[in-house]
Amino acid sequence: MKIPVGYSFAATSASFKKPGKLDLAAIVSRTPAVAAGVFTTNKFKAAPVLQCKDMLADRRRMSGFLINSGQANACTGEEGRANCRETLNLVARALGVPPDEMLPASTGVIGAQFDMKKWADAMPALAQSFGKTDPEDAARAIMTTDTVHKLAESSFKLNGGEVRLLGLCKGAGMISPNMATMLCFVVCDADISAEAWQVMLTDCVNLTINRVTVDGDMSTNDCVMALANGESEVAIETEDDYVLLRKHLLSVLEELAYKIVMDAEGGTKVAFIEVSGAKNDADAEKVARAVGNSPLVKTALFGSDPNWGRIICAAGYSGADFKPEDLVLKIGGVLVFRNGAPEPGDMDDLLKPIMKERDIVIHINVGDGQGSSMLLASDLSKDYVSINADYRS
Structure with missing residues (x-):
């Protein structure tokens, strides 16, 4: 060193x-x-x-x-x-x-x-x-x-x-x-x-x-x-x-x-949440933080569950200004959602090996704007609850 x-x-x-x-x-x-x-x-x-x-x-x-x-x-x-x-x-x-x-x-x-x-x-x-x-x-x-x-x-x-x-x-x-x-x-x-x-x-x-x-x-x-x-x-x-x-x-x-x-408390995954196409960087950050802080998204990551609907839901309540039909979601490079509907095919089977990885890239495009943001987020595990329930013990 x-x-x-x-x-x-x-x-x-x-x-x-x-x-x-x-x-x-x-x-x-x-x-x-x-x-x-x-x-x-x-x-x-x-x-x-x-x-x-x-x-x-x-x-x-x-x-x-x-x-x-x-x-x-x-x-x-x-x-x-x-x-x-x-x-x-x-x-x-x-x-x-x-x-x-x-x-x-x-x-x-x-x-x-x-x-x-x-x-x-x-x-x-x-x-x-x-x-x-x-x-x-x-x-x-x-x-x-x-x-x-x-x-x-x-x-x-x-x-x-x-x-x-x-x-x-x-x-x-x-x-x-x-x-x-x-x-x-x-x-x-x-x-x-x-x-x-x-x-x-x-x-x-x-x-x-x-x-x-x-x-x-x-x-x-x-x-x-x-x-x-x-x-x-x-x-x-x-x-x-x-x-x-x-x-x-x-x-x-x-x-x-x-x-x-x-090294997040009880953490097992790191999600790289990338947002692009927003009207401005502030809107892109709203989407990234809504997804990264969502307990439902985080618990899905912990369970290696390809429940992509939770990501769409979080983006939708983020407060960012975009049209639902413009959102495109990719997980680990796999196209999951666009034009307001899921892509055809067995998405659970396609995403299963990706969700088992430690590092998972989630890319969300919400339009053709210049705004972008990136956030690193951990999952939420049973150990997190145990650690913080006993923090002063």
């Missing part, structure tokens, strides 16, 4: 979840980095989200991330905000970084206040692990119901040298972002302006992690944050440089987005 130049990792167990299980991580750049962030639009934003938004509004250069799992520090009022700020003071003293340059993020149960003694007690071990921890352990420390840790990397060369990117994230449930996502962190060693980095991150998030759904729920803690510290000494100066960096950032986020849906 090519780790971007100038970044170090730390991870330890603070017993936020179970004793001995990694649940606290830090990622630190040895020089302050250009920072960008995209956050949840949920009205009940968690304390760390509010803290990060304030910090990024005041300054663009940050030294790193402090991330805990097990407690979300959401819906915790002023005490939660104060506790969040105190965690930054604790990590600053432990790792020797300015407290106003560490961006916090939390995930876990909503409503519980931090146990600040556990935070203080964990700092010596976090400091001891600093620089000795690999990105894999940092990714493991931020997991909740995830079954696997999630990492993605990319690199490319310009005349000035090599640029590296590394992304890690967590997410398996409470996932249906809108201008944000689960918890996702990207570090890069390119030299780029703050303005360009923020625009690039927002653009790439909207094309990738913002286009996934597991259960239609947007978290209180969703965030994507990215650092670029310039330690590679490769400057992003020309339009071609910018396009190339954007391509590789997009690749990292695409891989992480797929891994989130693939």
Whole structure:
């Protein structure tokens, strides 16, 4: 794994979840980095989200991330905000970084206040692990119901040298972002302006992690944050440089987005829902999200049931403006429905092997417009219900 130049990792167990299980991580750049962030639009934003938004509004250069799992520090009022700020003071003293340059993020149960003694007690071990921890352990420390840790990397060369990117994230449930996502962190060693980095991150998030759904729920803690510290000494100066960096950032986020849906709570399938021919992109997205969030479509996916009528039904109530007779449906490349009627033949037999695959492509064309959208969606299994029924147990 090519780790971007100038970044170090730390991870330890603070017993936020179970004793001995990694649940606290830090990622630190040895020089302050250009920072960008995209956050949840949920009205009940968690304390760390509010803290990060304030910090990024005041300054663009940050030294790193402090991330805990097990407690979300959401819906915790002023005490939660104060506790969040105190965690930054604790990590600053432990790792020797300015407290106003560490961006916090939390995930876990909503409503519980931090146990600040556990935070203080964990700092010596976090400091001891600093620089000795690999990105894999940092990714493991931020997991909740995830079954696997999630990492993605990319690199490319310009005349000035090599640029590296590394992304890690967590997410398996409470996932249906809108201008944000689960918890996702990207570090890069390119030299780029703050303005360009923020625009690039927002653009790439909207094309990738913002286009996934597991259960239609947007978290209180969703965030994507990215650092670029310039330690590679490769400057992003020309339009071609910018396009190339954007391509590789997009690749990292695409891989992480797929891994989130693939690891959905109880999930067994990933549906690639492609919509084209809409009057505009907004209408195309309405269709994609109606299909991807439909419990009936999702349970049909879980059962490998070629019940294509559920897809047609969801498109019909999506609110998108199209004529029913214009809709054309293909599943796994097989033409299923057009001109308001099913195609002839034994559709169950044709679709049976397709529905048994892990990845299933559903293409819906609703006319001759220029609007299009894509969404990655998981199925809905019995295990999803079991996991979330026992989430606090």
